[in-house]
Amino acid sequence: MPIISNKGQHMPASPIRKLTPFAEKAKSEGKKVYHLNIGQPDIETPEGMLNAVKNIDFKVWAYTASEGTLSYRKKLTEYYNKLDYNIAPENIIVTTGGSEAITIAMMTCLNPGDEVIIPEPFYANYNGFACQSDIVVKPILSYIDNGFALPAISEFEKLITDRTKAIIICNPNNPTGYLYSQKEMQALKELVLKYDLYLFSDEAYREFCYDGRDFISPMHLDGLEENVIVMDTVSKRYSACGARLGCLITKNKEVLKAALKFAQARLSPGLVEQIAGEAAVDTPDAYFETVNKEYTHRRDVLVNALNQMDGVFCPNPGGAFYVVAKFPIDNADRFCQWMLESFSYHNATVMMAPATGFYSTPGAGQNEVRMAYVLNSNDLKSAMNCLQEALKVYPGRVEAEALADS
Amino acid sequence: MPIISNKGQHMPASPIRKLTPFAEKAKSEGKKVYHLNIGQPDIETPEGMLNAVKNIDFKVWAYTASEGTLSYRKKLTEYYNKLDYNIAPENIIVTTGGSEAITIAMMTCLNPGDEVIIPEPFYANYNGFACQSDIVVKPILSYIDNGFALPAISEFEKLITDRTKAIIICNPNNPTGYLYSQKEMQALKELVLKYDLYLFSDEAYREFCYDGRDFISPMHLDGLEENVIVMDTVSKRYSACGARLGCLITKNKEVLKAALKFAQARLSPGLVEQIAGEAAVDTPDAYFETVNKEYTHRRDVLVNALNQMDGVFCPNPGGAFYVVAKFPIDNADRFCQWMLESFSYHNATVMMAPATGFYSTPGAGQNEVRMAYVLNSNDLKSAMNCLQEALKVYPGRVEAEALADS
Incomplete structure (x- = not known):
């Protein structure tokens, strides 16, 4: 029997989906499972988008241009130029989801062994895409105590070697919901120019900024034209994850x-x-x-409920629809599995994503959990009640003071 | 300005699409262009498939399971088991077109530097996919004189090294239309088992076999369960190239x-x-x-017309909807470009794909051209009349005898 590749062996499995068998088992036993583990919103896709599907009038389901139809790229240009991106259709390559935009950007810009710096916790699949292209991920810790703000630029500089080729940011951030400020973006710009790096900007959650805060893209910063590659998707913007439609945007002609x-x-x-x-x-x-009103409300429900629980801390993020919270627990993987396997409250439990899967540094995020607020606020409240009871009786509970000392 | 990757530099551009600017120019000058260059059929997509799109009734365009919906995989299993593939839904991973099935198969099975043997001429994008994964393509010549039959197994064995991990076949073949016989498939089976190789079977054109000939998949051969990976797509089967829906099938659990x-x-x-x-x-x-009746008719129209032209030879292929023909010309790239730039007959010309793009061996296929019979037979006849006139006056015409001697 021929053996599989090293990549096939080392490719990481999805940390978001790995608890699925336990959730399936819980459901088969009659438990209700509140899914806060995955970024699949319950929000309806815009009617106009679904009607366009229902009204197709072609007879031959044909290929389009590899870069996408001119018609769609023109329309996208309208969208982006309203946001002051100042692009033309030629700056866009339409991709199969944001995923393909990321893989194409990596293959285009980095050689095997080249390094990409990513503030962590980060979107877990960056690890998988890097593995596909034999690219080395250099994580840089951000901290829950300041809401996962951009790490100090001096910390980035410590990691820069002659193999460093790019920085990836996801803004607003998955998994933390953190929204980078103008000042942080400006600092990134100077860093990128100083070391002549690519800046990959994952903007999947651009439309989800709360409390009147502004979204700042590196496309808004002068002088970065050759450095910035935006990786975008309609998945979250229009609650159309299953459309697999994204794009890559850059002004760099090469x-x-x-x-x-x-x-x-x-x-x-x-x-x-x-x-x-x-x-x-x-x-x-x-x-x-x-x-956005709905998401803001949900976020408030979730963050307030979490911070009222004994020993729990959750920052109040400015965007996306995720939070990462710190729990008084020994181990997030064990806790999340235990919730599905051994706990129920009013015959229900909660599925969450252990934050460890979003860190690349070994041991980081052990007492942190990511939750996506993709359920309506009533369900969220029920899920939080359930979680509160669970934390009271979880056998691996560790008091916050003990953790702070450890 | 940061530099792009080596892969970004070396990645081949599409040889099928590279003459497009010349075709656009010809059209802008008012010439009609018969497109025989690309495998985009004019055949209508089945109504049932288009109606399924028009009748979608979901409110949220959601992700599906990464391996595809169970419902679709069950239905596909029905399709394949009618063909005696003897599989279960667990043997299928649904992919974004056949393209993704190929890239996933390569990444899963081959390490950078590993070698894959492919009879040439072959589907040009295999070169691109291999480049993406740093895999080395070892081409093995097949010849127009015997209709591009499978090269002798001894020729394969000459190429096998300790880096050889796989063989790719495309059956029926793009670009030659050749359909492998039971005997050829049996010979491949023995080779694959002898050297413990993967056999990647690209079956995009499975449904297009003519003259009552049988399609033989390696899935029909006992003992290859751990070796065979089928790479399939609905693109050609249902004339739905723009659906980007394919799958990877294997019985190898690893x-x-x-x-x-x-x-x-x-x-x-x-x-x-x-x-x-x-x-x-x-x-x-x-x-x-x-x-299939329509394609058989078109093939007959095309092959007969070609073989009646002075100095032209075209084998009569058993499947797919392509032919590769030998022309009395100095250089297929020059000829195909000249057709678009400098020739017209009744204000029309023909766009074809130079076969050189389908060979990996330098210099091979210089006087060969691939044509896709994706136009109705009247248009094909007009295109052939145009081609006949063109070959008479092409300044780089070389008599067949001279070529045979060269």
């Missing part, structure tokens, strides 16, 4: 030229999705206002 | 387990496509009978 070759190899993004994506750009502002 | 991790990293294949793909399995047999 990057565009090379990225197009990777896009050509896989021929084309989906036709129906691009038609739907074009309609999505016309989604009325009222949709986002309603959605 | 491969499945590793491949799933790559699938998890990119989260999910498209939801709408899987709904459509499920409906597609119920496409009535009459659809394929009509389509």
Whole structure:
């Protein structure tokens, strides 16, 4: 029997999905499971987008241009230029989800063995994409105590070697919900220019900024034209995760030229999705206002409930729809599994993602858990009641003071 | 300005699409261009598949399982088991087009520097996918004179080193249309087992076999369970290239387990496509009978017309919808470009793909051209009239005898 590749062996399994068998078992035993583990919103996809799918009128479901249809790229340009990105359709390559934008950006810009610095905790699949391209991830710790703000630039500089080629930021952040400030973005800009690095900007959650805070993209900063690659997706913006429609944006012509070759190899993004994506750009502002109001409310429900629990701390994030909270527990993996296997309250339990999966530094995030507020506030309240009871009786409970001392 | 990766530099551009600017120019000058260059059929997508898209009734366009929905994998299992593949839904990972099935198979099975043997001419994008994974392609020449039959097994054995990990076949073949016989498949089986290799079987054109000939998959051969990975797509089967829906099939559990991790990293294949793909399995047999009758007719029109041209030779292939023909020309790249730039007949010209793009051996295929018979037979006849006139006056014409001697 031929053996599989080293990559096939070392490729990380999804930390978000690894507890799924325990959740399935809990459900088969009749327990209700509140899913706070995964970023699949319950928010409805805009009607205009779904109607565009229902109204397709072609007879042949044909390939499109590898870089995406001109029609969709023009419409996207409208969307981005309203945000002052100042781009043309030529700056966009349409991709199969944000995932493909990330893999193409990595293959285009980094050689095997090259290093990418990522503030952690970070979106777990960056590890997988780096593994695919034999790229080395250099994590840099951010801390729950200051809400996971951007680490000091001096900490970045300590990690920079002659193999460092890029920095990845996800803003607003998955998993922490942290929204980078103008000052933080400015500091990143100076760092990137000083060392001539790429800045990969994962903006999947751009539309989800709360409390009147502004979203700052590196596309808004002058002088970064050759350095910035935006990796975007419609997944969260329009609650259309299953559309697998994203894009890569850059003003760097060499990057565009090379990225197009990777896009050509896989021929084309989906036709129906691009038609739907074009309609999505016309989604009325009222949709986002309603959605953001709903998310803000949910966040408040979740964060308030968490901070009222004995020994729990949860920062109040400015964006996305995740929080990372610190629990008085010995081990997040054990705790999350125990919740599914051994605990119930009113015959229900809560599924969460242990934050360890979002850290690359061994041992980090042991008492932290990520929750996605993708359920309505009533369900969230029930889930929080359940969690509160669970923390009282969890056998591996460790008092916050003990943790602080450890 | 940060520099792009070596891969970004060396990644091949699509040889099928590289003449596109010349075609655009010809069209802008008012010339009609017969597109025989690309495998985008004009055949209509089955109604049932398009209706499934029009009838979607979900409110949230959600992720599916990374391996594809169970519902679609069950339906696919029905399809494959009618063909005697003897598989279960667990043997299938749904992919974003056949392209992703190929990249996942390569990453799962081969290390950087490992070698894959591919009979040439071959589907040009294998070069791109190999480049992405730093895999070395070892081409093995097949010859137009015997219709591009499988090269002798002894020729394969000459290429096998301790880095050889896999053989890729595309059957029926793109670009040659050649359909491997039971005897050829049996010979491949023995080779694969003798050297413990993977056999990647690209079966995109499975449904297109003509003249009553049988399609033989390595899935039909006992004893290859651990070696075979089928890479499939709905693109050609249902004329749904823009759906980007494919799958990877294997009975090798280690491969499945590793491949799933790559699938998890990119989260999910498209939801709408899987709904459509499920409906597609119920496409009535009459659809394929009509389509295959049409393709057989077109092939006959094309092959007969080509072989009646002075100095042209075209084998009569048993499957797919391509032919590779030998022309009395100095250089296929120059000829194909000249057709677009400098020739017209009744204000029309023909776009073809120079076969050089399908060879990896330098200099091979210089006087060969690939044509896809994806136009109706009237257009094909007009295109052939145009080509005949072109070959008479092409300044780089070389008589067949001279070529035979060269």
